[in-house]
Amino acid sequence: xxxxxxxxxxxAVELLEDFVQKVDALELIHTFNNAIDAISFINQxxxxxxxxxxxxxxFSGIDFLNTIEKKPLVIFTTAFxxxxxxxxxxxxxxxxxxxIPFHRFLKSVVRAQQVLNPATTVQTISEHTTxxxxxxxxxxxxxxxxxxxxxxxDILFIEGLKDYVKIYTIDNxxxxxxxxxxxxxxxxSNKGFSRIHRSYIINIKHVxxxxxxxxxxxxxxxxxxxxxxxxxxxxxxx
Numbered sequence: 416x417x418x419x420x421x422x423x424x425x426x427a428v429e430l431l432e433d434f435v436q437k438v439d440a441l442e443l444i445h446t447f448n449n450a451i452d453a454i455s456f457i458n459q460x461x462x463x464x465x466x467x468x469x470x471x472x473x474f475s476g477i478d479f480l481n482t483i484e485k486k487p488l489v490i491f492t493t494a495f496x497x498x499x500x501x502x503x504x505x506x507x508x509x510x511x512x513x514x515i516p517f518h519r520f521l522k523s524v525v526r527a528q529q530v531l532n533p534a535t536t537v538q539t540i541s542e543h544t545t546x547x548x549x550x551x552x553x554x555x556x557x558x559x560x561x562x563x564x565x566x567x568x569d570i571l572f573i574e575g576l577k578d579y580v581k582i583y584t585i586d587n588x589x590x591x592x593x594x595x596x597x598x599x600x601x602x603x604s605n606k607g608f609s610r611i612h613r614s615y616i617i618n619i620k621h622v623x624x625x626x627x628x629x630x631x632x633x634x635x636x637x638x639x640x641x642x643x644x645x646x647x648x649x650x651x652x653x
Contacts, residue, residue, distance in 0.1 A: 416463040416524075416531060420446040421453050421479070422492060423471045426597045427513065431466050431492065433601055434520045440528060450479035462487045464508075464527050469493040488530055490523045494642050514600065514610050514646060554602065556582065556592040563590055567606050571632050573599055573616040585621075587633075611647050612640045619651065 418441050420431050428446050435443045444462070447453040451474050457465070465487050469476040476491065489506070494513040508530055509523035555562045565582060574581045575596035581589045600610045610616050611630065615637050623631045628644075630637050639647060 416440060416488075416528060417442050417444050417461060418464040418466065419444060419453065419457065419462050419487075420466045421450055421471075421476070422446075422466070422468040423448050424468070426595070427468065427492065429595070430515065430597050430601060431520075433598075434515075434517055437517070438521065438524055441524065450474045450476060453479065454483055457483050457487065458485055463531055464488045464490065464524075466490050466492050488527045490527060512646070514643060516604055516646075517601070552606075556590060556594065558590050558592050563592075565590065567603070567608075567618070568620070570608075570618050571621050572618060572635070572637060573608075575614045575616075583633075583635075585633075609643075609647050609650055611643045612638050613642075625651075 418435060420428055420435075420443065422428050422431070425448070428448070432443060432446065435441045441464075444460070445453075445456060447456075450467075450471055456462075462485070467476045467479065467489050469491055470493055476493075480486075480489065486506070488508050491507050491510045492513060492515060493511075508527045511519060511523060552568065553564055553566045555564055557563075565584070569584045569586075571583045571585060573596065574583070578595070579591055579593055580596055580599060581591055583589045596610075596614070596616065600608075600616055603616060604610075607619050608616050609619055617630060617632060617637060621632050623633075625631075626636075628639050630639060
């Protein structure tokens with residue numbers, strides 16, 4: 416399926432691009448950081464599927480869908496669940512709430528492919544998806560002039576600082592490395608870690624207690640933001 420990503424958040428686009436690359440059934444042909452610029456492209460090109468953010472400044476995803484002449488399949492991607500009903504009323508294949516886990520993304524792609532080609536089965540995507548790497552319990556990060564091995568079990572939490580992150584470990588030290596938080600989120604989401612704030616990823620196994628809007632890890636109280644609270648609480652069955 417030829418797909419397009421429309422989202423005004425660069426990190427969201429980066430995550431979706433990474434997800435698309437993992438699924439051989441998808442071909443990313445363009446990305447846009449606003450819906451207005453995408454109108455003529457969609458009307459003039461063959462596009463099977465759009466990953467579309469709803470809430471964008473000046474011109475929303477809803478406005479976009481009501482404007483374009485050609486109507487590809489649409490999967491909405493948004494940080495707000497309030498628009499779900501309106502999205503499905505517009506014929507959306509699915510509705511993904513950020514932060515989007517890969518397994519949920521893949522489920523939406525399966526739905527889209529089955530709508531586009533009802534004879535296609537779930538197995539089609541599974542067979543052509545890039546095989547996962549061998550399971551490992553560590554990673555290497557660049558720190559100053561060396562690559563440092565970090566065991567996942569030793570990581571307490573990770574703090575984002577613009578282009579850098581601080582990785583705090585059980586020895587009460589931290590490692591500063593140049594990498595985006597969203598890349599670490601993608602790497603660690605199935606390793607027992609959870610994004611709970613735009614600036615924090617935590618290792619769930621090291622959580623001592625959970626308050627309404629904070630978690631306690633070691634002696635650090637880490638905030639839980641509203642946009643990540645639902646997915647985090649669902650993950651730990653709260």
